[in-house]
Amino acid sequence: MNAGQMNAGQVNAGQANAHPMSAGQIAARLTAEQADRLRSHALWRECHPVTWPETLLDPGCTAAVWPLMAEEAALALELIAAAFGTSPFTEEQLLQAARPGIAGAALRLGLHRLGEAGIVFTVRRGWGEKLFVLPLDSLLPWHEAIRTARRGSDRRQQGLPPVEIDPRGIDAVEGDGYAPPFSLQLLHAMAHMADAGLKLTAKRVLTKKTIARGAGQLFVEDAALSALIQSPDASAGPNGMADAVYPPALLFVLETAFASGWLREANGSLVRDDAAWQGWLHASPAEREASLLRQVLAAACARHAAAAAGAAALCSLAPGVWYRAAEVEAAAAACRRLLAKPRPSMIDDWCRLFIQMGWLERGVDGTGSTVIRWLIEPAPFRRQAESPAGGDSGRFARSGVQLTPDGDLYVDEHCAYAVRWQLETAAERRRTDITTVYRIRPDSCKRAARAGHTRESLTAFLEELTQERLPDTVRAMIVLGMEGRSGENGGTRRDETSEAAAVPTCANTLFAQAEDGLYELIQERTTPRQLFAGIDDVPSMWLKQFRAYHLSTRRELMEQALRWRTAVKLNCAGAVTHFIPERIIDEDGGWAVSGYSRLRYDDDRHRFREEQLTQVKLYPAMWDEMMLLLPMPFGG
Structure with a gap:
């Protein structure tokens, strides 16, 4: 659905493509007795002190219990991950997905054991047939556990893991220019949309001007995103027209903003929650990119089992290390070995998207083979303790900013996001690269005034940023642009968190977030004997x-x-x-x-x-x- 719009009718219209549930959403629907039974299952004893359902999300736990599973449970789980991902499926679909030579009885018993352990759940949509589903956020940890175990088994049968490449022999790929991290692209889009205005039209969509301004800041191509994350057909529901208005990449940004609580609808406009937004700006770089990567993966994996397998192969790689793309593809192919009809891993599609998001780099080695490496930590489910501590530090930490007498500001890639956000309202960005160039001009000062700056506050901000007195030429531009806007006569920054009648909303076209009531969770207690009539x-x-x-x-x-x-x-x-x-x-x-x-x-x-x-x-x-x-x- 479109950003800023959600009602009960839209929930009903989406039932045909209902989103899978997370482990937490499933756990919330269980009785205390049911949850206790799953927590006490013998399989999870190796995970102490982590308890179910957190065990499903912890790659350390999934790796620990994988060798302890009954063979038929492991077989069924590996097939489910490869064939369906987190999409609901019937028992018959599971049996049909298996390649010849796999006994259906083993899969049926394995499915039963997975349900007993709280790994797979039984649901029903309306009066429809019984379905089985894997919690959305457990898919990648299970993929990682399966791949880790496979590396320890017969490599001749399962394929070698990707081999590290000597970085000294890597050449850049022609045509792959610089792409800033997706978090920075998002920041730029938010700034330009705010400057253009967030008022909604009579059709409850942003204006064409605002859409164009926001979309123009994104390096992510719509085709690259749509190849992996397909929004519902435009005619499928009451939001079809609005969905068609927003380019897919910008729609993803808007839904990220709604899902993260940065934007909401109030009084005919989209309103920014400054507290939530500032919290994100001050988060650590690892936290920012990991949260965005999780959202991208969730949106794609919810509808694409093949995309999930490719993402799992890529996310298993170490950051900063070159790998041959062909060997990554070969390793991913092992995930499809149980399928009757193996599908492409979509690794090429993932690489294209991640390169445009500034997360992945591509090159060519001495043999002419394509190689890739991550520029960020690619395992978004890794525990936060493994990420760099502190707030906005490390790669994007605040560092030196140089100001020239003609008003040009040179900002390197380590500049803190909170500073960048202020620069977006106080200066005109002229170039986006490893070193970003802003320019102070009278027109940019007028925009800063609209954002709440006065001559004094803007001057103080720039001097604190550069750690030196502003050149007279720059002071003159500020005076010209801020004429009549000093002291108490200056513009007043609107408190966007105090809007009345704000209605929280979430845009759920691309994000895989379950809606209460779409699925009935079924808790059946059966015995293995009952499987065999x-x-x-x-x-x-x-x-x-x-x-x-x-x-x-x-x-x-x-x-x-x-x-x-x-x-x-x-x-x-x-x-x-x-x-x-x-x-x-x-x-x-x-x-x-x-x-x-x-x-x-x-x-x-x-x-x-x-x-x-x-x-x-x-x-x-x-x-x-x-x-x-x-x-x-x-x-x-």
Whole structure:
């Protein structure tokens, strides 16, 4: 929906594309008894003192419990992450997503175990069918846990992790110019929109002038953002027209502002909450970029499982280290190994977007291969203690600003954001680069006056910034621009936090934020035995004894295996194999069964490694002993 607009009708219109829920939102819907049961689940004991649901968001916890999961739970979770991400899915969709050779019974039991541990949840939308969903903010930590475990397993099977590159042999890519960090692009857009005016039109959208001013400050191309974050169709609801008005990149900025509490609607305008905005300006650089990266990832991963896999591969890299893009892609391909229809990882799309956001750099090594490296910490779920301490310091800390007699201000990349924000209202930005150039002119001084500055306050600000007395030429420009605006006669800065009748709002077109009431959370207590209909009527020897049967009984066992979607253990000419039946074929008065063999578990519990998978057609006379293989022991 568009910035500054939200009502009950819009919530209903969006139900077809409802957003996934975060772990916190799910936990809030549970009873105390239900939450306690999940917190006390044996899987989370290794995470003490972190407790559920925080365990789902902590990459240390997900990595610790991954090797402890039952094989079928790990198999189901890896498939869910690759095939659906955080999109809701049915049990049948999960089974269909798996590549040949994976028994549906193992996936069904794995899904049950994931629900028992509070990793996957059961929901229903309205009167629709039962769905399963992975909490939105748990997806990347699970991807990281899976990738970490895979690096410790058979590298010949799983692919090597990306290899570090010698930075001395890297050349820049022609056409990749400087792009400021997205946080700085956002700051510039907020400043220009505020200067152009935040009044809403009769259609409750910003004016064309304000939209153009804001969009003009962004280095992010609309196509790069839309490739990963697709907003709903313009005709899908009452907000379609307004969504079409805002370019995707600017819409993302506006929704960031609403989601962060910097903007809200009041009395026909968008109003800035200065307290919230100043809090962000004074945050540490790591906090600012990490929060924006989380929002970008959440918006994309909520609708794109393939995008989530690519993002996970990129976010697993170390900052400041060069990697070959092809090797990152190869590592990401391992995430798709369980899929029946693997999809592209979208790593190229992510790289293009992150480069335009000033977060990633691209180059060419001595062999002509494309290489990439992060300019920021790419793991937004990393604990804050691992980020640099303090406020606006480090890469963007306040540092020297030089002022020339003709009014040019040279500001390097380490300038604090609170200072940059004041410069946006007090001077005219002429160049945005590693060193940004502002210019003091009479017209810029008039704009500063509208923002609340007087001659005295503007002079004091610039002298404090440069740590020297202003040149006479600059003083003259301030006097000319501020004529009649000194002392108590100067402009008054509006207290934008005290607007009456302010209505909090949030723009939810791109951001994956769940709306209460779209999903009913279902807490069912079932047993694994209930997953296999008719198990009490099946002869126990079918499940317990590896033995020979009459030809007609062999067909009965195969039919039962198909109903349960489970494997069958066969002795074919002295070779024991696990067979996954797909269908029974009647032919010429006899019958045959087609299927696959086989997928087995790794001995070192680093999860699943494929043996040779062969599609075969078997006739009942081709095997002797047989038995049904359920993923856990059963029997009458």
